[in-house]
Amino acid sequence: MPSSLDPESRIAETGAPLSRHGLIKFLVPSLIGVLLFLVPFQVGGTINIGMGLMADGLKALLDGYLPAIAVVILCLSFLLTLMVKLAKPTWSRQGMLNELFDVDTIWVVMRGLGAAFALMTFFQMGPEFVTASFTGGVMLNDLAPVLLTFFFFAAILLPFLVEFGFMEFIGSLVRTPFRKIFGLPGRSAIDATASWMGSGTVGVLITSQQYEQGFYNCREASAIATNFSIVSIAFALLVTSFIGINHLFVPFYLTVVVAGLVAAVIVPRLPPLSRKPNTYYEPVGCRIQEENTSDQNLFRYSLGMAVARAENAPGPRQLARHSLFNVIDIFFGLLPLVIAIGTVALIVAEFTPLFTWLSYPMVPVLEWMGLPEARAAAPATLVGFADMFLPAVLASGIESELTRFVIACLSLTQLVYMSEIGALLLKSKIPIKLWELAVIFLLRTAITLPIIVIMAHWLVG
Numbered sequence: 498m499p500s501s502l503d504p505e506s507r508i509a510e511t512g513a514p515l516s517r518h519g520l521i522k523f524l525v526p527s528l529i530g531v532l533l534f535l536v537p538f539q540v541g542g543t544i545n546i547g548m549g550l551m552a553d554g555l556k557a558l559l560d561g562y563l564p565a566i567a568v569v570i571l572c573l574s575f576l577l578t579l580m581v582k583l584a585k586p587t588w589s590r591q592g593m594l595n596e597l598f599d600v601d602t603i604w605v606v607m608r609g610l611g612a613a614f615a616l617m618t619f620f621q622m623g624p625e626f627v628t629a630s631f632t633g634g635v636m637l638n639d640l641a642p643v644l645l646t647f648f649f650f651a652a653i654l655l656p657f658l659v660e661f662g663f664m665e666f667i668g669s670l671v672r673t674p675f676r677k678i679f680g681l682p683g684r685s686a687i688d689a690t691a692s693w694m695g696s697g698t699v700g701v702l703i704t705s706q707q708y709e710q711g712f713y714n715c716r717e718a719s720a721i722a723t724n725f726s727i728v729s730i731a732f733a734l735l736v737t738s739f740i741g742i743n744h745l746f747v748p749f750y751l752t753v754v755v756a757g758l759v760a761a762v763i764v765p766r767l768p769p770l771s772r773k774p775n776t777y778y779e780p781v782g783c784r785i786q787e788e789n790t791s792d793q794n795l796f797r798y799s800l801g802m803a804v805a806r807a808e809n810a811p812g813p814r815q816l817a818r819h820s821l822f823n824v825i826d827i828f829f830g831l832l833p834l835v836i837a838i839g840t841v842a843l844i845v846a847e848f849t850p851l852f853t854w855l856s857y858p859m860v861p862v863l864e865w866m867g868l869p870e871a872r873a874a875a876p877a878t879l880v881g882f883a884d885m886f887l888p889a890v891l892a893s894g895i896e897s898e899l900t901r902f903v904i905a906c907l908s909l910t911q912l913v914y915m916s917e918i919g920a921l922l923l924k925s926k927i928p929i930k931l932w933e934l935a936v937i938f939l940l941r942t943a944i945t946l947p948i949i950v951i952m953a954h955w956l957v958g
Contacts, residue, residue: 515804523662523800523807530658534691534699537730548654548699552646563642568615570645571836574829575612578605593822597830604834611833614840615641632843635884636836640916644698644832651699652823658687659703660810662803664712669799679724679761681717689725697726697918705925706823711781716773718927720765723937726918727757728885728909740889740905742898748956749906755952756910756945764940769933778926834924839916842883852880866950869897877904878946882938884916885909903946903953910945913938 533547540550556563581589581598582605589595600608617623618633627633658664668684675683684707688700701722708718733750737743764770777783793801811819845851856875863871863878877891888908892901913919913934922929 515800516808519804519808522810523666523803526657526661526807526810527663527666527803530654530656530661530663533654534658535687548650549647551650552643555649556642556646559642559646563645564619564637567637567641567645567832567836568612568619570828571608571612571615571833574833575605575608577829578608597822597826600830604830607837608833610837610841611835614836626844626848627840629847631847631890633840635843636839636916640839641832641836644835644917645828647698648702648827648831649824651702652827653820655699655702655706655823656811656816656820658691659706660806660816662806662810663687664707665806666799666803669802670795679720680765681721682713684712685717685721685725688721689727697728697912698921700726701918701921701925705921705927708925708927709778709781711777711783714775714777714783715928716765716770716775719773719929719933720770722918722922722925722927722929723770723913723934724757724761724764724941726912727753728912732885733909736886736889736905736908740893740901742902742905745898745902745957748952749902752902752906752949752952752956753909756906756948757912759948760910760941760944763944764937767940769936773928831921831924835917835920838920838923839884842915843887846880846883846887852876852883855879866947867954868900868903868950870895870900874900874904878907878942881908881911881914882919882935883914885911885914885918899953899957902957903949906949906953907942907946910949911938911941913941 536546538545538547538550545553559566578598578600580586581595582600585599589598614627614633615637618628618637621628630638664684664687667687668682670683671686672683675681675686679685685704688703688707691699691703704713704718704722704726707713708715713721730750733753734743734746737746737749742749810816853876856879859875859878860871863874868874873895874892877888880887880891885908888904892904895901895904915934919931919934922934923931
């Protein structure tokens with residue numbers, strides 16, 4: 498009955514007139530969000546998005562200072578967390594600060610490790626396996642500056658994309674094909690597009706926030722985050738340039754898209770994702786309503802959903818407060834975890850033979866698939882679980898263009914890498930475990946590798 502529906506569903510179901518104020522409140526912020534997150538620009542020979550350009554500008558402005566800023570943030574995160582756990586000051590006993598600093602012991606340890614690794618790397622003190630340019634140096638000097646600037650603007654500007662009806666509009670429009678093909682809500686198309694145009698981490702950030710607001714259930718959020726958080730076109734260009742196949746970018750990205758879409762259809766239908774419950778984040782419950790059960794045409798219904806959400810969007814003060822907390826949560830909660838897990842993963846990959854041992858079974862598989870230099874390529878098929886750029890590093894010395902093409906494509910379709918996406922997922926409220934991430938990584942590898950090899954033989958020869 499209409500009287501039992503929430504305001505968004507009621508307006509959409511009854512076909513109530515759309516006010517001019519509501520339309521403007523939907524269109525203006527949503528257009529800003531689309532321009533910032535989903536529209537690519539070509540600047541200086543590279544492809545980027547508006548938010549990425551702002552992040553690059555801030556990074557250039559603070560060039561040289563960002564690693565030191567990261568060290569300060571990491572140390573503050575650990576010290577404040579330790580203070581809250583030991584002394585429990587009055588200011589930390591409830592609210593957002595309690596949620597941020599009164600964490601489980603494992604996260605206290607992770608924040609301590611992140612601070613320790615950053616300090617050792619910054620001052621070049623301690624064991625070489627931590628301070629080396631290709632372990633701690635990568636995390637502190639290369640990744641941390643990008644995360645600080647990228648997430649600063651992402652957290653502040655994301656409400657333009659998700660709070661004023663655009664997710665409802667697109668979700669209702671494409672609900673049927675997304676449900677039939679991927680078994681996911683239509684609004685997940687926004688996550689995928691934001692990842693392709695901007696960054697996989699932005700896609701995960703959107704997914705995490707949508708889960709916490711009750712728009713995705715546990716199964717949907719887990720599937721979207723691990724199958725649609727594709728690295729950006731800009732990073733794809735970086736990989737092809739680094740590995741020496743930039744002249745093959747069009748067939749390369751075509752291969753990545755085809756293999757990625759096939760994996761996105763299959764992987765969510767297999768354990769562990771298929772066994773995730775269809776339950777919603779408990780403090781919020783289910784808020785999604787995309788199905789058109791009225792007699793209106795699809796566009797009018799979708800527009801009604803969007804305008805209704807815009808009419809009920811949080812006010813400027815509430816949005817500013819929420820965005821500020823998101824920035825603080827990312828800086829003090831996520832950054833230490835990324836530095837800790839990423840550094841450990843890179844140490845294991847660079848200073849131990851673990852990935853070489855694990856890749857032994859891949860040698861005959863690659864040889865059977867007709868890839869030259871299979872023994873040299875085998876470790877690169879699995880090392881991406883530690884960091885997305887490591888496969889390109891390992892494959893850069895391989896002479897065969899065909900093999901380098903396959904490894905580059907595979908590194909982009911595996912998606913689950915612990916130095917960034919994996920750490921972000923473990924920090925989020927999406928209930929997904931480390932072993933599940935490892936299984937999903939292996940499933941994506943097993944599914945996409947044959948597709949990539951077939952297309953590589955066809956497109957590259």
